[in-house]
Amino acid sequence: MIKQYVESAKKGAVDLLEQAHKALEETQKINKEYRYSAAFADPVAQAEKLQQQAKDGKAKGRLFGVFVSVKDNICVKGIESTASSAILKGYKPVFNATAVQKCIDEGAIILCKTVQDEFGFGGFSVNTGKGIEKPLNPIDRKRTCGGSSGGAAGLTKKATFPHLALAESTGGSIANPASFCGVAGLTPTYSRVSRYGLIDYANSLDKIGTMALNVNDAALLLEIISGHDPKDSTCSQLPVPSMADVPGVISGLRIGIVKEAFNEQMDNNVRKTILEAVYKLEQIGARRIELSLPLSMNYGLSSYYTLAMTEASTNLAKYCGLRYGASEQLSGTYNEYFSRVRTSQLGDEAKRRILLGTFARMAGHRDAFYTKAAQVRTKIIQEYHMAFKNVDVLITPTMPLVAPTFEELKQLTPLQHYMMDILTVPANLAGLPHISLPCGESNKLPIGIMITANHFQEQKMLQVSNALH
Amino acid sequence: MDITPEIVKKVAENARLKLKEEEIKKFAQEMKDILSNFEKLNEVDTKDVPPSFHPVPIKNTSRPDEKGECLTTQEALSLSPHTSGNYFKGPKTL
Numbered sequence: 001m002i003k004q005y006v007e008s009a010k011k012g013a014v015d016l017l018e019q020a021h022k023a024l025e026e027t028q029k030i031n032k033e034y035r036y037s038a039a040f041a042d043p044v045a046q047a048e049k050l051q052q053q054a055k056d057g058k059a060k061g062r063l064f065g066v067f068v069s070v071k072d073n074i075c076v077k078g079i080e081s082t083a084s085s086a087i088l089k090g091y092k093p094v095f096n097a098t099a100v101q102k103c104i105d106e107g108a109i110i111l112c113k114t115v116q117d118e119f120g121f122g123g124f125s126v127n128t129g130k131g132i133e134k135p136l137n138p139i140d141r142k143r144t145c146g147g148s149s150g151g152a153a154g155l156t157k158k159a160t161f162p163h164l165a166l167a168e169s170t171g172g173s174i175a176n177p178a179s180f181c182g183v184a185g186l187t188p189t190y191s192r193v194s195r196y197g198l199i200d201y202a203n204s205l206d207k208i209g210t211m212a213l214n215v216n217d218a219a220l221l222l223e224i225i226s227g228h229d230p231k232d233s234t235c236s237q238l239p240v241p242s243m244a245d246v247p248g249v250i251s252g253l254r255i256g257i258v259k260e261a262f263n264e265q266m267d268n269n270v271r272k273t274i275l276e277a278v279y280k281l282e283q284i285g286a287r288r289i290e291l292s293l294p295l296s297m298n299y300g301l302s303s304y305y306t307l308a309m310t311e312a313s314t315n316l317a318k319y320c321g322l323r324y325g326a327s328e329q330l331s332g333t334y335n336e337y338f339s340r341v342r343t344s345q346l347g348d349e350a351k352r353r354i355l356l357g358t359f360a361r362m363a364g365h366r367d368a369f370y371t372k373a374a375q376v377r378t379k380i381i382q383e384y385h386m387a388f389k390n391v392d393v394l395i396t397p398t399m400p401l402v403a404p405t406f407e408e409l410k411q412l413t414p415l416q417h418y419m420m421d422i423l424t425v426p427a428n429l430a431g432l433p434h435i436s437l438p439c440g441e442s443n444k445l446p447i448g449i450m451i452t453a454n455h456f457q458e459q460k461m462l463q464v465s466n467a468l469h
Numbered sequence: 470m471d472i473t474p475e476i477v478k479k480v481a482e483n484a485r486l487k488l489k490e491e492e493i494k495k496f497a498q499e500m501k502d503i504l505s506n507f508e509k510l511n512e513v514d515t516k517d518v519p520p521s522f523h524p525v526p527i528k529n530t531s532r533p534d535e536k537g538e539c540l541t542t543q544e545a546l547s548l549s550p551h552t553s554g555n556y557f558k559g560p561k562t563l
Contacts, residue, residue: 094544190524204523233530234523295513302507313484322559324548330560337560339485351486355477355496356503358484372510374520379513381521415502431524455525 009065020047061107097197114151125150146177153177172424179448190431194229248466251285256391269442300426306373313357398448
């Protein structure tokens with residue numbers, strides 16, 4: 001548990017320098033086998049400063065001496081931050097993302113950046129940018145570690161030192177890899193955490209969240225990074241509730257079982273394991289209520305992908321090879337230069353999404369795709385709000401299966417890849433907080449259970465999580 | 470939905486992407502597959518339903534018009550090889 005470690009570190013009972021050397025060596029060793037880290041910070045120099053503070057009796061902060069890895073699309077000052085895209089190669093931000101700064105202010109040691117699908121475009125971390133090797137599952141290297149926060153989840157699983165991860169989700173990019181790697185992954189309500197310093201791909205969907213080996217550590221980090229930030233105009237002004245150590249008392253709590261998430265298309269072992277967990281919750285006082293979310297489950301994917309791609313197609317236009325990141329010799333007109341840079345630097349999935357997003361907002365298609373998708377989103381949000389009148393949380397499997405092998409993934413078309421997000425996308429589209437927790441195994445591979453709560457009701461999902469673990 | 474190579478060419482031009490012939494063919498098939506699936510959205514009755522461009526209500530916010538912390542010109546220029554004096558240098562626009 002991070003809290004106990006922090007208390008010891010503050011008292012000077014932990015040799016932070018030794019810890020930093022160990023953390024760095026171990027992360028580099030893990031990296032050789034599993035490829036989770038993109039760029040490294042200097043944890044030893046940071047530890048030295050903290051060690052001095054502890055000696056002077058000035059140690060403070062809820063993360064004092066804790067090693068934090070940062071998904072590559074979250075900016076860390078002076079450390080290459082590329083969102084795993086070649087188009088941002090060499091980009092060393094001149095500022096920290098608010099979430100990163102809040103960690104540093106609490107005494108955290110920034111360890112490294114973690115590998116992801118390029119800009120977050122994928123659910124299996126196989127769409128890393130040009131020249132970036134894909135990360136491998138910590139339990140079986142022939143399998144995916146999920147995505148897009150694949151490096152974050154893999155490192156969280158493997159690290160034996162006190163480590164927490166900052167990750168990010170657009171359509172399920174925290175829950176999915178947390179499920180495939182067997183760690184806890186928390187995604188907050190949209191706008192709970194500032195997006196300042198996040199390399200956004202879809203502004204109306206992106207959320208910075210956390211990962212850890214257990215719920216309370218991930219919740220502590222989420223509590224720390226949450227809260228209003230004048231640097232992000234969309235960031236919520238609502239007060240942040242206590243998230244760490246929410247008691248797992250669930251007597252009388254109403255748990256909604258989403259019928260469509262337990263159909264025949266789901267892996268049998270996954271379905272059975274999640275239903276057993278629900279049974280356990282019933283035994284300790286929860287009320288089980290079956291319900292249906294037809295709009296979310298049938299149209300969530302199409303609405304989500306249309307909006308996400310449309311937003312991505314405009315967002316990525318700022319990477320024009322002039323002010324930061326990859327650049328070339330200036331020649332030709334602006335349009336020729338811009339086309340040359342993005343054509344040579346972006347990967348296939350990024351190009352595919354830019355094309356689809358551009359199509360969806362072109363004259364003649366905009367109403368049929370973009371506006372329609374945003375209207376369907378309204379109805380999906382309404383459907384969830386109706387459901388939350390009758391239940392406190394919703395439970396589904398996180399993923400319909402356990403981590404597939406890279407060979408299996410190769411057989412899938414891009415559309416089939418998107419379909420795998422069927423269970424994580426609707427909650428993300430509606431901006432609802434959700435958590436994925438390890439919940440049993442199938443053939444030694446972790447299964448994830450997903451608990452979703454209403455907007456700004458993070459405490460309820462944590463209540464249920466703590467009752468389960 | 471029929472997505473022809475000609476449509477992909479036009480979209481790529483708008484998106485400032487230069488695609489090879491075989492890429493255009495591949496993307497045309499994939500886009501057809503994906504957009505046909507997205508067309509399912511037409512089954513949902515959205516008459517008089519306002520679009521949600523954010524999942525939670527977002528208010529316009531403003532702050533006092535006062536000088537605050539920001540990047541210096543040198544910091545802003547420090548990541549680009551294409552600068553001239555206090556400016557970024559770019560290719561000609563026309």
